[in-house]
Amino acid sequence: MTALIAGSRRGAAPFDVLRLHFSQRALLLRTPPGIMLVVFALTVIIAIIFWRAGSVPGSAEWVQNSRNNAAVFWALPGFLGWLGVQTVSLTFPLALSLGCTRRSFVAGTVITHVALSLYVTAMLxxxxxxxxxxxxxxxxxxxxxxxxxxSGNPFQLALTTFLSTLFVLSIGGAFAAAWVRFGALGPTALGVVLVLALGIVAILLVPLASAFQPWWLVVASTTMIVMSIVGQYVLLRRASVR
Structure with a gap:
C-alpha cells in the first residue's frame, strides 16, 4: 500500500495494484493450503472407511474408484470465486482514492489473478x-x-489447474465489476446473459458432441477469461466510486 500511496502523484502502476491486493497475503497465500489440508484429511478418512469395509488398497478397483475422487478440483472454486469478487468490489474504491487509474487497476488485478493461479498450480x-x-x-x-x-500427468494438471483457477477468479471479478457499475441489478443481468449464452452455445454444439476434443475446453475457458477481463474494464471504466 505504501508504494501505491507514493505513486499516487504520478499514477499508480499495475504492479502497485498487485502490492495492494497482496497486502492481504495471509488470506491469499494461507487459505488454499488450508483447504487442501482439509481435503487431504477427508480423503484419508474416506480411504480408511473403504479399507475397513473390505476394499483392498492398490487393487484395480481401488485405484479406479480413488482416481474418480475430484474433491481437490472442486474444493477451491468457492473461495476463489469469492476472492475474485473481493479483489474488485472492495479494492477498486481504495485503489482509485490512492491515485490509481481504472486501466491500471484492471491490469493490476489481472496480474494478481495470474499470480494466484500460478501459486495454486505450483502448490498442486x-x-x-x-x-x-x-x-x-x-x-x-x-x-x-x-x-x-x-491421472498423474503433471502437464495436464498444471494446465487444468491454472486455467480453471484463472477462470473462476476472472468470472468473479466480472460479476464484481457489474455490481460496482450497476448495483445489485448488474450481477443479476450478467448472470441471465451468461446462462442464455451458454444455453445457446450448448444447443449449437450438441450435434458435435461425438467429436468432442479436450482442447475445446482450453479454447472455451481461455475465451471466457479474455471476455471477463474485457468486461471488467468496460464496466469499471464508467463506474462511480462508492
Whole structure:
C-alpha cells in the first residue's frame, strides 16, 4: 500500500495494484493450503472407511474408484470465486482514492489473478510430486493423481489447474465489476446473459458432441477469461466510486 500511496502523484502502476491486493497475503497465500489440508484429511478418512469395509488398497478397483475422487478440483472454486469478487468490489474504491487509474487497476488485478493461479498450480504440482514419490501417501491414497487432473500427468494438471483457477477468479471479478457499475441489478443481468449464452452455445454444439476434443475446453475457458477481463474494464471504466 505504501508504494501505491507514493505513486499516487504520478499514477499508480499495475504492479502497485498487485502490492495492494497482496497486502492481504495471509488470506491469499494461507487459505488454499488450508483447504487442501482439509481435503487431504477427508480423503484419508474416506480411504480408511473403504479399507475397513473390505476394499483392498492398490487393487484395480481401488485405484479406479480413488482416481474418480475430484474433491481437490472442486474444493477451491468457492473461495476463489469469492476472492475474485473481493479483489474488485472492495479494492477498486481504495485503489482509485490512492491515485490509481481504472486501466491500471484492471491490469493490476489481472496480474494478481495470474499470480494466484500460478501459486495454486505450483502448490498442486508439489502435492502431486510428493504423492507419487511416497507411493500415494504410503497407503494408496489418491488426492492429486486423479482423472480430472490428468491421472498423474503433471502437464495436464498444471494446465487444468491454472486455467480453471484463472477462470473462476476472472468470472468473479466480472460479476464484481457489474455490481460496482450497476448495483445489485448488474450481477443479476450478467448472470441471465451468461446462462442464455451458454444455453445457446450448448444447443449449437450438441450435434458435435461425438467429436468432442479436450482442447475445446482450453479454447472455451481461455475465451471466457479474455471476455471477463474485457468486461471488467468496460464496466469499471464508467463506474462511480462508492
Amino acid at each position: 504440482l508439489v502435492l502431486l510430486a510428493i504423492e507419487l514419490a511416497t507411493g500415494h501417501w504410503f497407503f494408496d491414497i489418491y488426492m492429486t493423481d486423479v482423472t480430472i487432473l490428468g
